[in-house]
Amino acid sequence: MKKLSNRKLMLLLIAVAFLLVATGCQNNMDPTTHQTLPEKIIYLTTAWGDMWKSEGLFTSLIVYPLAQMINFFSQYLGVVMGIVLTTVLVNVLTLALSKKSTIDMQKIQMLQPELQKIQAKYEGKDDDASKMKQASEMQALYNKHGVNPLGSIVTPFLQLPIMMAMYYAVQRAAAVCQGSIMGTELILTPMDGLKNGGIILIVIYILMGVCQFLSIKTPQWLADKKQKEMKKKSYDKNQKNPSNGMMTYGMLAMILIIAVNWPTAMSLYWMVSSLVNVIKTLYIQKRYVD
Numbered sequence: 001m002k003k004l005s006n007r008k009l010m011l012l013l014i015a016v017a018f019l020l021v022a023t024g025c026q027n028n029m030d031p032t033t034h035q036t037l038p039e040k041i042i043y044l045t046t047a048w049g050d051m052w053k054s055e056g057l058f059t060s061l062i063v064y065p066l067a068q069m070i071n072f073f074s075q076y077l078g079v080v081m082g083i084v085l086t087t088v089l090v091n092v093l094t095l096a097l098s099k100k101s102t103i104d105m106q107k108i109q110m111l112q113p114e115l116q117k118i119q120a121k122y123e124g125k126d127d128d129a130s131k132m133k134q135a136s137e138m139q140a141l142y143n144k145h146g147v148n149p150l151g152s153i154v155t156p157f158l159q160l161p162i163m164m165a166m167y168y169a170v171q172r173a174a175a176v177c178q179g180s181i182m183g184t185e186l187i188l189t190p191m192d193g194l195k196n197g198g199i200i201l202i203v204i205y206i207l208m209g210v211c212q213f214l215s216i217k218t219p220q221w222l223a224d225k226k227q228k229e230m231k232k233k234s235y236d237k238n239q240k241n242p243s244n245g246m247m248t249y250g251m252l253a254m255i256l257i258i259a260v261n262w263p264t265a266m267s268l269y270w271m272v273s274s275l276v277n278v279i280k281t282l283y284i285q286k287r288y289v290d
Helices: 002-022 048-077 079-110 112-121 128-144 149-172 190-196 199-230 242-259 264-289
Strands: none
Touching: 048 079, 048 149, 079 112, 079 149, 079 199, 079 264, 112 128, 149 264, 190 199, 190 264, 199 242, 199 264, 242 264
């Protein structure tokens, strides 16, 4: 399990690095004014065919629909609710595509005590035969509960292109470029808020960090609670894999570092997405895992 956690951490680091590189692939913002370039703004009247011809597959098939969803909802409900509704719909779609992976992630949390027992059984045994027996017993446990440990990696990587697309969509959607919250432009970044006293930008950024923390920690808290309810005497919280804590705070730190220079509209998306993810986690725990 430790190897699996390390692998997931490495994949996460690679994904974040890829995301940082990819966000620089489209030059949508004026570096001087921090405003979206006029020719890059996507309006409700912008034709999909023009986007397909000029900007290719990723933008036309993912970025454009997201930007238009924000524009459509915003004309009736305002830009904040436009982002919120778009976020909820995106999460519903990703849940349908990644339900099995999400269930496996939560089941793995529940199986931690049994996995730790197997690890303790072979602790200090580095010969090939012991390693094979340990791997065999862990795989048997996964099979018993219908878990594919590698399948749990699918959800984060499915979310990556959506996250990238949403980043570009909030940069380019006309409703965001022209919209504001409490008199402050949503296209501005939390860093702009720190420099210019935009309190609402900082508040949204902080709330996003809190919601993201809850999203990451909720599966762990549910697993701990369930083990207490089941009175697993063999479960020792001090035996938890330390890489879990490292992954939790490492993920949160990377997200906060990236988000400080992203449009606040993206922080709003991430905040709502995190809250939806908490609800999704609770639903899956109740409906499938329990």
